[in-house]
Amino acid sequence: MSYARESQIPQALRVEGYLSTVDENRELMHEAVLRIEGESACAEATRATETTIELWCNDHCDLLHVSGRAGANALEHLEELVGVQELLVEGNERLAMTETCLKDRETDTIESFLARHSCLLVPPLRYADGEKWCRILALDSANLTGLYRDLVDEFSVTVESKREIAAVPGDRPLLTPETAISDLSPRQQEALVTAHEMGYYRIPRETTTAEIAAEMDIDRRTLEEHLRRAENKLVDGMVAFYGGRTPV
Known part of the structure; x- marks a missing residue:
């Protein structure tokens, strides 16, 4: 089996000693x-x-x-x-x-x-x-x-x-915000990001779900369902990360 050259290895795996043959800190x-x-x-x-x-x-x-x-x-x-x-x-x-x-x-x-x-x-x-x-x-x-x-x-x-x-x-082995939060579907991500960019989460709000739905070319109720599911996953994940219990 041929091995990748060092130049082919992504920076993410080359920095901070990722190419060293001896791990200097065995506690990590x-x-x-x-x-x-x-x-x-x-x-x-x-x-x-x-x-x-x-x-x-x-x-x-x-x-x-x-x-x-x-x-x-x-x-x-x-x-x-x-x-x-x-x-x-x-x-x-x-x-x-x-x-x-x-x-x-x-x-x-x-x-x-x-x-x-x-x-x-x-x-x-x-x-x-x-x-x-x-x-x-x-x-x-x-x-x-x-x-x-x-x-x-x-x-x-x-x-x-x-x-x-x-x-x-x-009490929270290997738990990070990234791993605590369930994966959002691509459509849920798009809805959440679009809503944020259009000012839906600003105080006061600068847009409506109808306007966000029109921007995404979907029905308003569909957009609201995407947002509810995304928000629920985010809140449950952060509560779990900070030591709380999410609903069963």
């Missing part, structure tokens, strides 16, 4: 969020849609959280591969337990790469717009660099973020 953990393009049933189920899929892999079955208006079609595609033994549906949100494990039918699993470089995948795997999002931990920063070098030989990989973890609160 290193985290990277990678976005990977490759053949995958879950990734394909989200391609060109607003659907997002979160996957928690167990040794005998998977737990899937499927979100979005096209979620029923995405789940139907996955059910043909691994079956569904339990399903909860609320609006555009679906929680499913599969009959078998999806990774047994996949050829692009990341586990072999992780084991090779002593890295750990933090669940869940996330799929959106035809791509897999992986949150990865390593005790030695050089292991993340080695993992990246191997992955880019097989896939198109984008480094979305990286950070060092110096301490872990016992």
Whole structure:
């Protein structure tokens, strides 16, 4: 297997000692969020849609959280591969337990790469717009660099973020605002950003939901539903981050 040259490695994985062979501070953990393009049933189920899929892999079955208006079609595609033994549906949100494990039918699993470089995948795997999002931990920063070098030989990989973890609160392990907040669908993100840019959240408000809906070329009620769902996810996530409890 050929390795990526140092010049090919993103700055996000080259700064702050990410290319050093010896980790000078063994008390730190290193985290990277990678976005990977490759053949995958879950990734394909989200391609060109607003659907997002979160996957928690167990040794005998998977737990899937499927979100979005096209979620029923995405789940139907996955059910043909691994079956569904339990399903909860609320609006555009679906929680499913599969009959078998999806990774047994996949050829692009990341586990072999992780084991090779002593890295750990933090669940869940996330799929959106035809791509897999992986949150990865390593005790030695050089292991993340080695993992990246191997992955880019097989896939198109984008480094979305990286950070060092110096301490872990016992009541909120590895929790950050980013990980506390549930993923917003692309349409929810667009609605929230458009509303903010048009002054909807200023005091006093400078626009209405009807004007925002017209800007996005959607129905007002649809726009308001996107905003409510986005706001609910943001508030629940921040309450969880600050130690509160979100509604069950």
